[in-house]
Amino acid sequence: MYRILVCDDEKDIVSALQIYLSSDGYEVVEAYNGQEAVCAIRDKEIHLVLMDIMMPVMDGITAMVKIREISNVPVILLTAKSEDIDKVLGLTVGADDYVTKPFNPVELQARVKSQLRRYMKLGGGAIKEDVLSIGGIEVDDKAKEVTLDGDVVSLTRTEYDILKLLLEHKGQVFSPAQIYQQVWKDVAFGTENTVAVHIRHLREKLEYDPANPRYLKVVWGRGYKMEDDNG
Numbered sequence: 001m002y003r004i005l006v007c008d009d010e011k012d013i014v015s016a017l018q019i020y021l022s023s024d025g026y027e028v029v030e031a032y033n034g035q036e037a038v039c040a041i042r043d044k045e046i047h048l049v050l051m052d053i054m055m056p057v058m059d060g061i062t063a064m065v066k067i068r069e070i071s072n073v074p075v076i077l078l079t080a081k082s083e084d085i086d087k088v089l090g091l092t093v094g095a096d097d098y099v100t101k102p103f104n105p106v107e108l109q110a111r112v113k114s115q116l117r118r119y120m121k122l123g124g125g126a127i128k129e130d131v132l133s134i135g136g137i138e139v140d141d142k143a144k145e146v147t148l149d150g151d152v153v154s155l156t157r158t159e160y161d162i163l164k165l166l167l168e169h170k171g172q173v174f175s176p177a178q179i180y181q182q183v184w185k186d187v188a189f190g191t192e193n194t195v196a197v198h199i200r201h202l203r204e205k206l207e208y209d210p211a212n213p214r215y216l217k218v219v220w221g222r223g224y225k226m227e228d229d230n231g
Contacts, residue, residue, distance in 0.1 A: 002116055005040050006061070007031040008078060011077055013101075017050060020105050021112070024150065031034075034063025039103040041071050049075040050108075061093060074115040078103070089135040099178040113150045131166040134215055135228040139167055139208055148206055157201050158183060162195075166216070175223035199224055 004026045006017045015120040016224070018028045031037040035058040037051055049067065053060035057062065060077055061070055077098040088196060091155040093178045096115055117136060130141040136149040141164065146153045155163065166174065177188035184191075199218075217227050 001025065002047040003027045003029060003045060004112065004206045005029045005031060005037060005044075005046045005051075007034065007037040007040075007049065007055070008057045009033060010052070013052070013078075014016045016105075017108075020109060022089075024112075025110060026112075034060055036057030036228045038070075041067050041073065042133050045062055046071070046073050047119065048112060049073055050112070051075060051077055053077055061201050062094055064093050068209065075117045076108075076115060077110060099208070116150065132164065134167060134170060134226055137163075137167075137215060146206075153205050155202070156196055161203070162198055163202060163206075163226075166224065170226050173223045173225045178223065182183045195224075 006014050006021070007030075008014050008017075009018055009032050012056040014030050014032070018030065021028050029040050029046065031040050036051040038058070039048060041049070051063065053058045053062075058066075061222070064075060064077070067073070075094065075195050077095045078101060079103040081096060097110065097111055113136075117209050123125055130140040132141065137146065138147045139160075140146075143151040144160065146155055146160065146163065154223045162179060165179065165182050166172075174182075179195050180186065180188035199216065200210075203216050206215065207213045215226055215228060219225060
C-alpha cells in the first residue's frame with residue numbers, strides 16, 4: 001500500500017483529500033505546515049507528497065527545498081494563487097507537478113497515480129521483486145495480483161498466465177499455438193479461437209479502449225504481443 005503525505009493548513013482540505021485518497025486504497029499521513037511535512041518525511045516511508053504552498057510556520061517552497069535534501073519522493077504542490085510565479089518556483093526547487101485550487105478530485109487522483117507510477121518505474125521507491133510492468137499495468141507475481149493505474153483488476157487464472165507470459169517477453173510476438181502450448185501445457189490443435197477469446201477478455205479488463213488497445217496488440221497473421229504505445 002502506498003503512503004501519501006497530505007500537508008495543508010486548511011483542515012477541511014486535508015480531510016477531503018484523505019477521503020479521496022483512502023477511497024483509492026492509499027494510506028494518508030496528515031500534516032498542517034511545512035515543518036510537520038519535513039518531519040514526516042524523515043520519520044516515515046512516504047511515497048508521494050501533496051503540499052500547499054501558503055502555510056504558517058514553514059511554507060511549501062521552503063519545505064520543498066528541505067525535502068529535496070533528504071528524499072526524491074514525488075511532490076505535487078497545491079496552490080490557491082493564479083499567478084505562475086509560485087508554480088514556476090515550486091518546480092524549480094524540485095516539485096514534480098502542481099494543482100491549482102479549487103481542484104478537480106478526479107484530475108488530482110489521476111495525477112497522483114501518474115506520479116506514483118513514474119516514481120516506482122524509475123526506481124525511486126522500494127521496488128518489489130517479481131513485479132512485471134508495462135505502462136499502467138503491473139503484475140505482482142508473488143502476490144498474484146494485477147493492477148491497472150493502481151487499481152486491482154480481477155483476472156482468471158488463464159488470463160493471468162497469458163498476461164504474465166506476454167509481459168515476460170515484451171515486444172515478442174506469440175502465435176495462438178505458442179500461447180496455448182505455454183499456458184495450457186497441451187498440444188495446440190484448432191485452439192486459435194480459444195486463445196482469441198481470452199485475449200479479448202484481457203483487453204476488456206486492461207484497455208481503456210479495447211477496440212484500439214494501447215498494450216495488448218495483434219500482429220495480423222502472426223499472433224499477439226505486449227507493447228506500450230507511449231513508450
